[in-house]
Amino acid sequence: MRVSKRSDAMTQSTVAASERSHGSIRTVSEEKLMVAVRVRPQRPDEGPRIVHVVSDKMLVLEEEADSRRDVLRQRRLNDKHYVYDRVFGEGSTQEDVYDAVCAPLVGDTLKGFAGAVFAYGATGAGKTYTMTGLMSRALSHLFASIAESEHPESYE
Structure with missing residues (x-):
């Protein structure tokens, strides 16, 4: 996984901001809707892993640059961070x-x-x-x- 120190700090701040914006963390019983994601183990015939569980609330989806010839965009951070109520890794x-x-x-x-x-x-x-x-x-x-x-x- 290509998570740099910058990306890791951004991930932590994104999760913290999400928790602040929702106030205190609520239980399932207090929520009207809960979105949970379960990441299954990768099969041997699949390509490289592009989904990475960062925490119990966030995962990162790696995205390839649009074009290998587009040097300016290749270096741009293409990873997408997604925050959910609960994320379960492949070991869950x-x-x-x-x-x-x-x-x-x-x-x-x-x-x-x-x-x-x-x-x-x-x-x-x-x-x-x-x-x-x-x-x-x-x-x-x-x-x-x-x-x-x-x-x-x-x-x-």
């Missing part, structure tokens, strides 16, 4: 994603609130893999919580 587990994103929604659902998880991405990005893991954990969590409830209700 299904459990990590569930605990941070879905578990609070299941708890809120049991209190009568609605919640939804939506996966979006290119073909092969890992949506089905991630959602399958999240759905099974959410159902287990939901039914275990109902079974442990002091006032279980029955519905027909």
